[in-house]
Amino acid sequence: MAIHILGKAIKHNVEVKYGLAFNIFGVGLKTAEQICARIGIYPKMRMNQLNETQIMAINKELSDITVEGHLKQKVWDDIKLKRTIGSYAGLRHAMGLPVRGQKTKNNARTAKKLNKLERRL
Amino acid sequence: MLRSVTTRALARVPSRSVRSLSSSNILLAPKKKQGAQPAKKLKQGYNKKKDGAGEKKAKAGGMTHLGFDDAVRALKFEKLAVKLDSLEIGKLQHNGLEKLQQSVVKYDDETQFALFRLGMFKKFQHHEMFESPISLVSNNTSKLSNEFIDQLDGPSINNRVCLIGEKGTGKSTLLAQAAALARSKYNNEVILLHLESPLKITEGSSDYFFNKSLTKFHQPMFTKKWLYKLRSANETIFKKLKLTRDILFTIKKQEYTLKKDENTVWDLVYKNKDFGKMASTNAFQFLLEELIHHSKEVPVLASIDDISVITTNPNTAYRHTDLKKIHVSELEIGDLILKLISGEVSFSKGGVLLGESKDSGKDTHTLRVGLRLEQYDPWLKAYECDNTIANKFLANEGVKVFDVKNLSSEESTELLEFYEATGALKVRPYPAKVHKTLTAVEQAEAASFDKTLHFEKIAKSYYTITGGNPRELLKSSVLSY
Numbered sequence: 001m002a003i004h005i006l007g008k009a010i011k012h013n014v015e016v017k018y019g020l021a022f023n024i025f026g027v028g029l030k031t032a033e034q035i036c037a038r039i040g041i042y043p044k045m046r047m048n049q050l051n052e053t054q055i056m057a058i059n060k061e062l063s064d065i066t067v068e069g070h071l072k073q074k075v076w077d078d079i080k081l082k083r084t085i086g087s088y089a090g091l092r093h094a095m096g097l098p099v100r101g102q103k104t105k106n107n108a109r110t111a112k113k114l115n116k117l118e119r120r121l
Numbered sequence: 122m123l124r125s126v127t128t129r130a131l132a133r134v135p136s137r138s139v140r141s142l143s144s145s146n147i148l149l150a151p152k153k154k155q156g157a158q159p160a161k162k163l164k165q166g167y168n169k170k171k172d173g174a175g176e177k178k179a180k181a182g183g184m185t186h187l188g189f190d191d192a193v194r195a196l197k198f199e200k201l202a203v204k205l206d207s208l209e210i211g212k213l214q215h216n217g218l219e220k221l222q223q224s225v226v227k228y229d230d231e232t233q234f235a236l237f238r239l240g241m242f243k244k245f246q247h248h249e250m251f252e253s254p255i256s257l258v259s260n261n262t263s264k265l266s267n268e269f270i271d272q273l274d275g276p277s278i279n280n281r282v283c284l285i286g287e288k289g290t291g292k293s294t295l296l297a298q299a300a301a302l303a304r305s306k307y308n309n310e311v312i313l314l315h316l317e318s319p320l321k322i323t324e325g326s327s328d329y330f331f332n333k334s335l336t337k338f339h340q341p342m343f344t345k346k347w348l349y350k351l352r353s354a355n356e357t358i359f360k361k362l363k364l365t366r367d368i369l370f371t372i373k374k375q376e377y378t379l380k381k382d383e384n385t386v387w388d389l390v391y392k393n394k395d396f397g398k399m400a401s402t403n404a405f406q407f408l409l410e411e412l413i414h415h416s417k418e419v420p421v422l423a424s425i426d427d428i429s430v431i432t433t434n435p436n437t438a439y440r441h442t443d444l445k446k447i448h449v450s451e452l453e454i455g456d457l458i459l460k461l462i463s464g465e466v467s468f469s470k471g472g473v474l475l476g477e478s479k480d481s482g483k484d485t486h487t488l489r490v491g492l493r494l495e496q497y498d499p500w501l502k503a504y505e506c507d508n509t510i511a512n513k514f515l516a517n518e519g520v521k522v523f524d525v526k527n528l529s530s531e532e533s534t535e536l537l538e539f540y541e542a543t544g545a546l547k548v549r550p551y552p553a554k555v556h557k558t559l560t561a562v563e564q565a566e567a568a569s570f571d572k573t574l575h576f577e578k579i580a581k582s583y584y585t586i587t588g589g590n591p592r593e594l595l596k597s598s599v600l601s602y
Contacts (some may be wrong), residue, residue, distance in 0.1 A: 037440040043325030044438075 003047040012048040019047045026067035035061045072121050190244050196247035203543045205252045215306035221258045225539040230303045235354035239319035241297040242313050247599050250457035250545045256294050257536050261525050270302045273472050278464035285526030288479035289592020292393045296424050296476050303422045311420050312355050312466045318427040325438030332401045337453040345397030352390040359387035362415045368397050416468035416577050423461050427478035432487040435507045464517035487511050529590035546598040548576050
């Protein structure tokens with residue numbers, strides 16, 4: 001049985017903070033802990049122990065921060081902006097090469113795999 | 122040539138065989154009956170309904186799903202152990218403790234149940250090796266009896282003791298012995314408030330709720346569970362203590378009143394469900410005040426094991442809304458522990474017994490500064506020495522130190538004799554499988570094997586290896602093969 005938060009199915013027996021951090025794009029452990037602390041969820045609480053009110057409160061907290069699709073769109077827009085203004089970083093993104101000065105004689109596999117104008121996220 | 126042989130062989134094989142490396146199975150198979158109906162195709166699906174579908178199959182499970190540490194407790198191996206009645210061992214009693222000196226004892230049945238419920242018999246103590254929990258009456262026991270149990274008639278503010286000592290020296294066992302001795306001294310008319318480990322309040326496994334009237338965090342799940350243990354261990358005495366004030370509480374929207382001099386403390390802890398409610402409640406404080414009031418007649422022994430959990434890491438896993446960690450003193454039970462240590466909460470008759478733990482990870486200066494074993498260094502960082510907690514230990518003339526010593530040579534021999542009698546220690550010439558060629562001396566020894574001499578040799582050797590540490594003695598005996 002999965003618990004649904006922001007339309008994402010999260011496994012029922014994981015601790016809430018890990019469930020949020022590992023399943024929602026844009027939420028790391030620190031943000032997850034912050035959300036739990038604000039709502040008053042105890043540290044070892046598991047997903048299946050959440051009640052309706054708490055799930056709604058988590059959804060509300062998440063809606064206040066940029067996560068998932070909105071965050072992905074923001075990243076793509078930022079890359080696109082760099083390309084539009086003709087910056088070097090934008091060029092490197094477009095070429096599918098490392099952006100931050102890494103060497104390209106060998107390897108650079110991750111950059112070649114991910115760096116595009118519509119970056120894989 | 123090869124091609125012609127293959128073609129001939131294939132010609133013999135019936136047409137239904139396709140691509141088989143060996144045709145013998147097919148050739149030997151019985152012939153299909155003429156006019157036989159083809160086998161009915163089975164319906165495929167998850168929800169198969171057969172005749173007698175209601176009958177449940179007996180589940181063939183393994184022995185347990187638990188890991189080794191929990192499995193040895195859950196599988197009840199103690200039922201297979203040697204019966205202690207045949208060994209005629211005594212029961213731990215306060216009267217005549219001198220006679221029991223240097224002997225292995227068991228606990229009174231009622232006391233054993235109470236100690237078991239309070240969690241005084243811990244994991245890794247190898248209780249599964251014996252029919253019931255046992256302990257040795259050592260010099261430590263008699264010393265603690267003189268220094269602590271005999272002072273239970275006085276106020277607990279003057280009777281605060283912390284057991285310290287190396288790992289496995291018997292601090293937790295001494296706590297259990299103290300509880301048993303107190304029960305024996307007062308004919309079971311003593312209240313035991315035992316907390317097996319403060320880790321249960323700091324690790325974040327209970328829900329928490331800010332009680333505005335108390336200005337402390339209430340932990341309903343933990344409080345409820347702890348209260349179950351307390352009421353189970355103190356049932357007889359709680360039923361005798363009358364309430365000193367009226368109390369009104371609600372269960373399922375219905376109001377109940379417990380009246381003073383009519384209802385008992387047992388009624389309070391049994392009927393009142395406010396202890397586990399996620400709401401501002403003073404139920405626990407009410408109970409504490411009742412116990413303080415009754416401590417004029419009935420002594421209260423508050424014991425806390427693994428106190429190093431608090432001294433090493435006073436910041437709990439719980440967090441404020443601004444993500445700051447909640448200090449143990451901000452929790453309702455944590456605050457109670459610190460007040461007991463400092464003497465702010467004092468029972469007219471009773472004592473506070475603390476046990477150090479060597480398993481709580483990093484070692485900080487807090488406990489040693491609090492017990493005046495070390496000079497306070499103002500340059501120490503907050504995480505190296507927590508002043509709030511150290512000051513609690515130092516308040517009201519401070520907590521006394523009780524250094525738990527290892528067993529003497531005679532005591533360890535006595536203990537090993539008991540292990541030998543129960544079969545926990547095997548005394549035999551050599552292991553069943555000899556992996557080496559025996560020397561001439563060893564062969565001669567094996568031929569003329571004297572069990573008594575061999576036991577003496579083992580006892581001396583184990584004492585030398587372990588230095589009289591009970592944990593190591595037991596490990597050497599139980600885990601050797």
